[in-house]
Amino acid sequence: MPNQNNDCQTCGKCDKNAREKNSVRNGMPLHTILVYSENISGLLSQITAVFTRRQVNIETLNVCASSTPGVHKYTITCYCDTEMAEMLKKQMEKRIDVLQANYFTDDQIYIQETALFKLSTPAILENNRISKVIRIHDAKIVEVNPTYSIVEKTGLTEEILSLFDSLTELECILQFVRSGRIAVTKSRIEKLDEYIQLREKKHAQIMEQ
């Protein structure tokens, strides 16, 4: 169970503790791996197989089209040491249709997650602490009807889990879902663009020959 002792009223502080707990597990740092591939079917299972074969659990996974046309972006998190992250990177890049894989620690990227909470409306009406908790956590109520209400929270894992814990205590959750992490790098250099430019140059050379 996530941090039960969190008193959400003072979560400004406990977030930090929770965050430290979340960024390391069994002495292994949480790595975020950003993978770019051509848009070809069957790649997802090839990518996840790289992790399973090396006994690394994927914590979260998000796949979507990237800003580069025809290129898919995978955001994957897992706990592993740097050597393993490097191995995973190389093994993924070895797959023919993977363009690039790079791994990051939390300080190198801007990260976000989204969660949806489906709450019981009668419970909310009965206990005014629930609305308070939602407000304190800076979550948004996006739907209300007499049966249920939907609350949306965007933030870091810890922030979302802290809200989850508080709402669990208040016994009002009907459903909960949390998205995989999404991330963009803080670097000023776009590695993928560099790579693609390099490859295009090589293509031009081959065409000349």
Add this chain to the structure above:
Amino acid sequence: MKERITGAEALMRSLVNEGVKTIFGYPGGAIMPVFDALYDYRDRLNHILVRHEQGATHAAQGFARVSGEVGCCIVTSGPGATNTITGIADAMIDSTPMVVICGQVGVSMLGTDAFQEVDVVGITSPISKWNFQIRRAEDVAWAVSRAFYIAKSGRPGPVVLDFAKNAQTGMVEYEPAKVDFIRSYDPDPQPSDEAIKLAARMIDDSVKPFVLVGQGVELGNAQNELREFLEKAQIPAGCTLLGLSALPTDHPLNMGMLGMHGNLGPNVMTNQCDLLIAIGMRFDDRVTGNLNTYAKQAKIIHFDIDPSEFDKNVKVDLPVLGNCKTTLAAVSKLISPAKHNSWIQGFQPYAEKEYNKVIEKAIHPTQGPLLMGEVVRKVSEAANNEAVLVTDVGQNQMFGCRYFKFTKPRSVVTSGGCGTMGFGLPAAIGATFGVPERTVCLFVGDGGLQMTIQELGTIMEQGCPVKIILLNNNFLGNVRQWQAMFFNHRYSFTPMANPDYEKIAEAYGIPAHTVIDRQDLDDSIRVMLDTPGPYLLQCAVMEEDNVLPMTPPGADVDKMMLEIKE
């Protein structure tokens, strides 16, 4: 208007475009349109009907390994495809270029558990370099060209094309395709000048350099570059199992074979050199033994075309990425001529020790039953040390690789990373098609022969001139040796009752002879080599012989056992 042809015929044209001349295959329902098209291409595409699809893959591997070309197989869906799995996995780990085309049910039936439908793409994706399901006739030309490009470029490997039946029968305006660039795949990475310079400096600074030669040298056709490199700086070298023929056995700088059953000198000196230079090899556990004590005293340079090999098993000080044909030549230019006399002489005592304790007994026994080692060395010499060595897996493989001698490149065909029993016979068949002008000698055990013995039918039909040397010890010898050494001589299911192999050969019309006595050996070998076409020479070898020396699994590379203490 362009001519419209079926997807099956588009496959034929695409194969011809890729320069394919030989195909190993087996027909079946879901690939029948392709075999029908093949019927009209018999003048250009020599299809060899094997007796089991696993045989097709190993034959394609044998063909590829000796010729340097891409091996090609065509099989049907379902069980036809699953029968190729062992060969695909074997080709993957041994970096053998191969394209396997298998039939698949029509697209409309995919996912319905249709007759002979198997998720081939799903099954083969972890064991193939690339795979693709061809769902439309329009994709045939592109997919075939991409398949061959991927199979043979960079670090070679197997590619699987899963060819849906509707795409075989569908019509297409055929246009040849040529894939020679894939954005996400760089098979020819540009070597870094800095790495080359640094490598040269490290080599110049080294007093005790030692080279590990892997199959990458053969795959990159860098045998000459390797020799120039070694000779210029007088660097001694050891070869991996798959790298054995990259350097002639008797080259003065060739110190022998690496690994568990390799030679004493190169294994011991791995832990004494000050610079270890690995070329196109992957630090397999059968080569390194205990990684915690492996070459800890040395700086390590690793030449490889596959960046994922760097630091995978052994942390290296300097990776040199690129085709070793280019990188070796570049480094050779920069290094200064050197001698390393006393370092090289340091190998000598180990060679002598191994000769006295192991080799002499193995190849020049004077009494007792025939030994695998003597048979291998005699065959090698009788063929002028110019033959292609094919082995199966087990003691026959280790004795074969230890005592066969090589003077020509691309002369060793053996299942290294996978250790696939049953590889030998079909691989030897493939080799006879890859280099028809050369003598192909197969050493195989009584266990391994029976795993793919049905390919005698292929040999019979094609007249493949495979010289089969059956080293019969009535045991699954290699496992028996381990049971003797590590399981207290408890021979759990390793003794084996054998059939009359001469009669089997006779049934297939293959001339055969059995040698029991040492004095018959030379003549029998001569007769085998002088008989045109296939031949089975059964040698009744010592039942409980052991391959030595040996580094027990997980032991330190320099702690080889020269004898087994009872």
